[in-house]
Amino acid sequence: MADNPPSNSGSAIQPEEQEKMLREAITQRATDIHIDPNHNGYEIRFRIDSLLTTWKHLSKESGTGLINQIKAYTGIETGATFYPVSQRQHLTVSGRPVEMRVTLVPCISGPKIAIRILDRETTRKTIHELGLPSCSLSGLQEWITSLNGMFLVTGPTASGKTTTLYAILNEIIEESRHVVTIEDPVEYEIDGVNQIQVDERHNLEFADGIKAALRLDPDCLMIGEIREPGAAIQTMNASIQGHVVMATMHSRDAVSAVTRLRNFNGENHQIAASLGLVANQRLVRKLCRECRQEKKLAAHEEKYFNRFQLDPPDTAFGPKGCESCRMTGYFDRTGLFEIWRLDETAYELISGNADEETIREKSKLSGRSSIHEHARDLIEEGVTSIDEVIRLGLDLPWSEYHMLK
Numbered sequence: 001m002a003d004n005p006p007s008n009s010g011s012a013i014q015p016e017e018q019e020k021m022l023r024e025a026i027t028q029r030a031t032d033i034h035i036d037p038n039h040n041g042y043e044i045r046f047r048i049d050s051l052l053t054t055w056k057h058l059s060k061e062s063g064t065g066l067i068n069q070i071k072a073y074t075g076i077e078t079g080a081t082f083y084p085v086s087q088r089q090h091l092t093v094s095g096r097p098v099e100m101r102v103t104l105v106p107c108i109s110g111p112k113i114a115i116r117i118l119d120r121e122t123t124r125k126t127i128h129e130l131g132l133p134s135c136s137l138s139g140l141q142e143w144i145t146s147l148n149g150m151f152l153v154t155g156p157t158a159s160g161k162t163t164t165l166y167a168i169l170n171e172i173i174e175e176s177r178h179v180v181t182i183e184d185p186v187e188y189e190i191d192g193v194n195q196i197q198v199d200e201r202h203n204l205e206f207a208d209g210i211k212a213a214l215r216l217d218p219d220c221l222m223i224g225e226i227r228e229p230g231a232a233i234q235t236m237n238a239s240i241q242g243h244v245v246m247a248t249m250h251s252r253d254a255v256s257a258v259t260r261l262r263n264f265n266g267e268n269h270q271i272a273a274s275l276g277l278v279a280n281q282r283l284v285r286k287l288c289r290e291c292r293q294e295k296k297l298a299a300h301e302e303k304y305f306n307r308f309q310l311d312p313p314d315t316a317f318g319p320k321g322c323e324s325c326r327m328t329g330y331f332d333r334t335g336l337f338e339i340w341r342l343d344e345t346a347y348e349l350i351s352g353n354a355d356e357e358t359i360r361e362k363s364k365l366s367g368r369s370s371i372h373e374h375a376r377d378l379i380e381e382g383v384t385s386i387d388e389v390i391r392l393g394l395d396l397p398w399s400e401y402h403m404l405k
């Protein structure tokens, strides 16, 4: 996909319809805007707190007009509707600087536009603002103090992995440390960090980026995503060579990251020698504080926890809906975490080719707390609801989980 460098500045006057849509999306805290063509016009939807909600329906004529306005304003060529095009954009909405990435994809019923609103605050969060339970936070702080072994954050797409990496990066950036990142795409520019953009059109893949980065004499490497064997091997080798390495990867839970690295041709000795701490995370919607109401769990909801050998929470709250939360019952999101600090037992199990289940069982004994325990605690505290936890599909096999998404 073409991804052009930032171009237009916020000084140009925005077309009125575009400005109105962006202003509304920002007011409603949307992270993405989708303009979808259908048989009788265009549907504009906002993604707010993980879920899509329809904002407006436009006639074919008005929708085409809005798309043409966006194309002209962003500099996406009017003729470029036969392949996906992405354009970074800086602009001002209601006097506030906003950064966004506009992607146009040709669909059968017409061009579709997706706008990701990039929130600068994402790069400024501290590890205390991620929503980690205190035991996991101290595990993370121990790793930051020792910087021993690779930090791997796992989870599905849009689970907050990059925000976690940036928060840790903020802790370890020092003048005396040379930090290099390899990302796809580079969404936020960070002062004092050399950021490499993966560029598949010019054959610069993650594995090549890591190789190039290692020639830059880095102290710390942040790898946007391990998604193929070459990058996995390069990442593990960089860690074994003594660099501080942080990366993201897709995996169901913390322990299954070992299986994933094995599937990426990682040898057991490499995995054991490189991994230091694995986090697994999801983003869960928080109940609206203005209207949440206490509820009694139904029998099937109590049983949900038995599957993970946990007692159900003593108290629980559910959503109601008020003006503050647009009648959804939820406002904002927080992280659900599992932090696995590898110890001697874990290293021996990995080196001895122990299967995932054995590692999961034995590492539980050495103090690993699961994402299900964190979910139960957040339900008990009224931070989130059982419906929201069930919606995440944490109990489903990984293959079904992806189908759910």
Ligand SMILES: [Zn+2]
Binding pocket: 288, 289, 290, 291, 292, 320, 321, 322, 323, 324, 325, 326, 327, 329, 330
């Ligand atoms: Zn409410």
